[in-house]
Amino acid sequence: MPVLHERIAADLRSLIHDGTLAAGDRLPTEQDLMAQYRASRTPVRQALQTLANEGLIDTATSRGTFVREQRPLTLHAARYEREHREESPADAYRSELLAQGRAAGQTFEMRIVPASEAVASRLRVAEQSLVVQRRCIRTVDARPSSVQDSYYPYDIADGTEILSPNDVKRGIIAVLAEEGHVEVGYVDEIRPRMPPQDDERRLLQLGPGVPVLDQIRTAYTAQRPVRLTWNVWAADGIRLVYELGDLRAMHDEPR
Amino acid sequence: MPVLHERIAADLRSLIHDGTLAAGDRLPTEQDLMAQYRASRTPVRQALQTLANEGLIDTATSRGTFVREQRPLTLHAARYEREHREESPADAYRSELLAQGRAAGQTFEMRIVPASEAVASRLRVAEQSLVVQRRCIRTVDARPSSVQDSYYPYDIADGTEILSPNDVKRGIIAVLAEEGHVEVGYVDEIRPRMPPQDDERRLLQLGPGVPVLDQIRTAYTAQRPVRLTWNVWAADGIRLVYELGDLRAMHDEPR
DNA sequence: AAGTGGTCTAGACCACGGG
DNA sequence: CCGTGGTCTAGACCACTTC
Numbered sequence: 150m151p152v153l154h155e156r157i158a159a160d161l162r163s164l165i166h167d168g169t170l171a172a173g174d175r176l177p178t179e180q181d182l183m184a185q186y187r188a189s190r191t192p193v194r195q196a197l198q199t200l201a202n203e204g205l206i207d208t209a210t211s212r213g214t215f216v217r218e219q220r221p222l223t224l225h226a227a228r229y230e231r232e233h234r235e236e237s238p239a240d241a242y243r244s245e246l247l248a249q250g251r252a253a254g255q256t257f258e259m260r261i262v263p264a265s266e267a268v269a270s271r272l273r274v275a276e277q278s279l280v281v282q283r284r285c286i287r288t289v290d291a292r293p294s295s296v297q298d299s300y301y302p303y304d305i306a307d308g309t310e311i312l313s314p315n316d317v318k319r320g321i322i323a324v325l326a327e328e329g330h331v332e333v334g335y336v337d338e339i340r341p342r343m344p345p346q347d348d349e350r351r352l353l354q355l356g357p358g359v360p361v362l363d364q365i366r367t368a369y370t371a372q373r374p375v376r377l378t379w380n381v382w383a384a385d386g387i388r389l390v391y392e393l394g395d396l397r398a399m400h401d402e403p404r
Numbered sequence: 405m406p407v408l409h410e411r412i413a414a415d416l417r418s419l420i421h422d423g424t425l426a427a428g429d430r431l432p433t434e435q436d437l438m439a440q441y442r443a444s445r446t447p448v449r450q451a452l453q454t455l456a457n458e459g460l461i462d463t464a465t466s467r468g469t470f471v472r473e474q475r476p477l478t479l480h481a482a483r484y485e486r487e488h489r490e491e492s493p494a495d496a497y498r499s500e501l502l503a504q505g506r507a508a509g510q511t512f513e514m515r516i517v518p519a520s521e522a523v524a525s526r527l528r529v530a531e532q533s534l535v536v537q538r539r540c541i542r543t544v545d546a547r548p549s550s551v552q553d554s555y556y557p558y559d560i561a562d563g564t565e566i567l568s569p570n571d572v573k574r575g576i577i578a579v580l581a582e583e584g585h586v587e588v589g590y591v592d593e594i595r596p597r598m599p600p601q602d603d604e605r606r607l608l609q610l611g612p613g614v615p616v617l618d619q620i621r622t623a624y625t626a627q628r629p630v631r632l633t634w635n636v637w638a639a640d641g642i643r644l645v646y647e648l649g650d651l652r653a654m655h656d657e658p659r
Numbered sequence: 660a661a662g663t664g665g666t667c668t669a670g671a672c673c674a675c676g677g678g
Numbered sequence: 679c680c681g682t683g684g685t686c687t688a689g690a691c692c693a694c695t696t697c
Contacts, residue, residue, distance in 0.1 A: 152665085152666065153667075154667090178681080178683085180682085189668045190668090190670095191668075191669095192666075192667065192668095199613075204598040208683065210675060210676080211675040211676045211677080211684095213683080221595065332649070333650050334648055334650050335649060336645060337646040340643040341639035341642070358457045358613070362596050369649075371650075384615065385596060388594065389594040391482065391591070391594070391648075392590075393591075393592070393646075394588050394589020394590060433662080433664085435663085445687090445688090446688095447687095463664065464664080464695090465693075466693075466694040467663070468663065
């Protein structure tokens with residue numbers, strides 16, 4: 150038989166998995182659990198920390214411990230259908246959320262910043278040279294879901310709507326294309342990262358110990374990289390899907 | 405100023421980041437830290453647990469606490485070059501590791517098992533119907549790196565090398581093609597998952613609290629799904645790269 | 660045998676949120 | 679004000695590794 154804190158964790162995990170404790174429900178207090186297991190606070194708190202690490206619960210100081218919503222968002226990062234339908238990415242994002250019964254919101258912000266090493270090497274510009282950063286904080290069901298920073302070389306953005314501080318309805322990719330920068334492909338890097346920087350924690354409203362997922366897309370014309378889109382997702386809230394090849398005949402959704 | 409355990413964690417984190425403590429080095433013992441900070445064991449252990457969650461250290465019972473190797477493996481899950489060069493996936497994997505100065509190893513195992521719900525829905529076979537499972541445990545630098553389970557519908561595998569208990573040199577995709585099952589595309593699902601099941605923890609030699617990344621590839625012919633390849637990676641040890649579109653002119657490597 | 664991390668007890672004080 | 683989780687002290691015993 151495992152040790153006490155593991156038994157407590159296993160018991161609570163079962164209650165959550167079998168639905169006795171549903172999303173949003175409050176768990177027994179630490180005092181309750183101490184009484185129930187005739188244990189001291191240490192193993193009780195260790196069990197709760199384990200579950201918090203698993204993303205099953207959230208603790209709220211002075212209020213209690215609550216079962217976390219477990220509905221990861223599914224996003225098609227590359228989709229056969231879309232490539233052949235000319236929908237703008239922003240619209241695709243919104244319609245994909247709606248299809249999953251989620252409410253999408255976003256805030257925009259435009260800044261001109263010196264390129265960090267990570268941005269410069271991908272856009273192939275000099276470090277510290279100016280790039281346009283368009284930040285989009287996306288919310289799902291009124292909770293922050295991702296921080297998306299898109300970067301453009303300044304020489305490309307200059308004099309275009311890319312410098313607009315607002316959402317560009319037809320999509321930045323279309324703007325780039327009109328300016329003669331037609332994207333022909335992109336490279337996506339997917340990298341889980343252990344707990345985020347403090348500012349990311351705030352933006353995404355993450356508890357400590359919750360990892361994030363970077364999705365870094367570098368888009369190219371036939372000549373050069375023209376766009377870098379850096380998404381940071383809460384790791385336990387996201388599922389990315391890449392569809393490759395000719396899947397016309399295959400359009401069912403795996404679960 | 406933050407609380408004690410956060411200061412201890414921050415101090416140790418700095419020592420690791422600035423190289424004072426290098427990969428493989430042993431950290432001060434809990435007793436040392438208690439003396440150094442004139443603290444009790446609780447905040448010391450909490451600090452160490454924080455770092456363990458961040459994937460920075462490993463604790464080894466009775467031996468000490470050690471700085472963890474921090475060199476994520478980069479794998480091209482989809483690559484323009486490869487699609488046009490006809491290298492078998494297994495070879496591509498090995499050569500990619502070699503290019504990063506890593507030593508690759510793998511063990512094979514073949515079993516015939518009833519399809520779980522997750523497998524059945526993706527391969528579009530009945531739940532509990534028989535499928536062929538080929539398990540490949542991959543090691544990098546003599547440490548387990550991923551567990552890869554490939555599943556094939558039994559009617560397709562029957563009478564082919566897919567039932568062989570050994571590695572198939574030219575690759576299973578080639579075998580499938582010879583049998584008339586030519587893959588035309590695939591769907592990849594990328595899903596971070598909070599700490600893994602106990603058996604996965606053992607196979608991947610993961611500490612508690614370390615998340616994993618599922619990469620689930622369902623490959624299709626023009627008619628049906630014929631292959632399901634389910635990779636489980638230690639989340640902090642992997643970076644996946646997808647190259648899409650015509651990137652012939654663009655073949656530099658982002659960092 | 661000595662030292663290490665893993666587990667657990669029994670207390671304490673605090674800040675914060677809600678009646 | 680009271681209950682909650684967050685932090686911390688000061689001990690204890692254990693299993694295991696290393697010498």
